[in-house]
Each structure stands twice: as structure tokens, then as C-alpha cells.
Amino acid sequence: MKRFFESLLNEKGYLLFFSVITIYWLLNYATYEFVLTDSLMYNSLYGQLPEQYIDSAITFHRKWAWVSYAILPVILTLKWLFISAFIATGSVFMGFNVRFKQIFKTTVASEWLFVTVGVINFIVLLFSNAQNLEEIQRFNLVSTLSIGHLIQGVEGLQWLVAPFQSLNILQLIFVIALALGVSVVSNEKFGKSLTLVTKSYGAALVIWIVLIAYITVSYA
Numbered sequence: 001m002k003r004f005f006e007s008l009l010n011e012k013g014y015l016l017f018f019s020v021i022t023i024y025w026l027l028n029y030a031t032y033e034f035v036l037t038d039s040l041m042y043n044s045l046y047g048q049l050p051e052q053y054i055d056s057a058i059t060f061h062r063k064w065a066w067v068s069y070a071i072l073p074v075i076l077t078l079k080w081l082f083i084s085a086f087i088a089t090g091s092v093f094m095g096f097n098v099r100f101k102q103i104f105k106t107t108v109a110s111e112w113l114f115v116t117v118g119v120i121n122f123i124v125l126l127f128s129n130a131q132n133l134e135e136i137q138r139f140n141l142v143s144t145l146s147i148g149h150l151i152q153g154v155e156g157l158q159w160l161v162a163p164f165q166s167l168n169i170l171q172l173i174f175v176i177a178l179a180l181g182v183s184v185v186s187n188e189k190f191g192k193s194l195t196l197v198t199k200s201y202g203a204a205l206v207i208w209i210v211l212i213a214y215i216t217v218s219y220a
Contacts (some may be wrong), residue, residue, distance in 0.1 A: 013101070013105050013108070016108045016109055020076070020108060020111050020112065020115055021072065021073050023115050023119075024115065024118070025069055025072065027118050027119065027122055030122060031125070032065065035125045035130075035136070038058050040131065040132060040136075041061070042054055042058065044133040045057065076111075080104060081104070083107050083178075083201060084104040084106075086203060087107070087197060087201060088100045088103050090196050090199055090200030091103070091182075091186070091196060094192070094195070094196050096182070096186045096188060098182065098186040103182065103185070105185075106178060106181030106182055106184075106185055107178065107181075109177075109181055110174055110177040110178050110181055113170065113173055113174055114170065114174070120141065121140065121141045124139055124141065125139055125140075171205070175198060175201060175202075179193040179194040179196070179198075180193070182196060182197060
């Protein structure tokens with residue numbers, strides 16, 4: 001895995017950046033074309049909305065789908081900057097000799113974990129023969145592996161389901177990947193890098209969970 005990271009980090013930064021975004025674009029397109037089809041959306045909304053509203057909702061979604069493609073790079077860039085800023089701040093206090101550019105590149109390289117899981121998840125959904133959004137959710141690997149999924153049926157904890165979707169096995173692997181990348185670019189021991197990432201990225205994740213919990217409670 002260390003060699004894999006070294007090979008990724010040897011690539012030019014812009015190639016890493018655009019390759020991740022391009023694959024996400026392709027995944028989004030394929031998902032909406034072959035998984036979240038009009039018929040599946042119709043089955044999901046049938047009985048909840050009048051038919052004319054369902055047709056309008058599907059038409060509206062198709063018309064403005066390009067917006068999701070436009071804002072995706074912005075959202076991903078903000079996410080990577082946010083994570084990198086926390087790690088860079090922690091690195092100063094822990095005496096790491098590493099530049100922000102190197103940390104940012106490591107964060108983008110670590111995103112390949114989610115890209116890989118996204119591809120696997122798409123393949124699973126493609127062959128799942130799901131007929132509505134509820135069935136799609138059951139086959140969603142990220143949701144299934146989260147703490148939010150475990151507490152979904154617990155009475156009184158429904159407000160924690162959304163924020164705790166972020167706590168899953170993938171986040172643990174992501175932390176390890178980040179630590180490995182930081183270790184490579186800073187020439188520090190993996191254990192020290194893991195401590196840095198756990199404290200800094202952990203703090204960022206806690207802020208994110210609290211924010212989602214607040215939004216969930218406020219607008220429930």
C-alpha cells in the first residue's frame with residue numbers, strides 16, 4: 001500500500017485532481033442513467049405524490065442535472081481544503097516538516113478509496129434489481145457499513161442517523177490512508193503520522209457530525 005501511495009504522490013497534482021473528479025462525473029452519469037432511472041423514481045414516489053407532480057419532479061431533475069456536475073468539483077475541493085487545513089495545523093504543533101501542498105495532494109490521493117468504493121457500489125446497485133429508493137438504500141455499501149445504519153431502528157435516536165452515517169469502516173481506512181500518505185511526504189514514522197491525522201481529521205469529523213446533527217434537529 002505504501003508503494004501505491006508513493007506512485008500516486010509521484011503523479012502531477014492536477015492529474016490526480018482531474019482524474020478523481022472525472023471518475024466521479026462518470027459514476028454520477030452512469031448512476032442516474034442505469035440505477036436511478038425514471039421508472040425507479042416513479043415507483044419510489046408513487047402513492048406519496050399525485051402523478052402529475054411525479055412527472056414534474058422527474059422532468060425538473062432531468063433539466064437541472066447539469067448543476068450537480070458543475071458544483072461537484074467545488075464541493076470536493078472545499079472538502080479537500082478543509083481536511084488539509086486541519087492536518088496542516090496539527091502538523092505545525094507536532095513539528096512535522098511538510099508543506100500544505102503536499103498534504104493537499106495526499107488528501108486527494110486518499111480520495112481514491114471512496115472512488116473505488118463508489119465503483120463497487122455502482123456495480124452492486126446495477127445488478128441488485130432494486131425497484132425503489134428504499135431498496136437502493138439497503139444495497140448502499142457506505143450506509144450499510146455505518147453506525148447510522150446500526151441505530152436506524154432505535155427509537156429516539158432517529159436524529160442521529162444522518163450525522164452518524166459519516167462514521168463507518170471507510171472513514172477508518174481513510175484515516176489510515178491519510179496517515180500513510182503524510183508519513184511518505186514528511187518522512188515521519190507511520191505511528192506519529194497516524195496520531196496527527198487522528199487528532200486533526202478527527203476534530204474536523206466531529207465538527208461535521210455536530211453540524212449535521214444540528215441541521216437534522218433544527219429542520220426535522
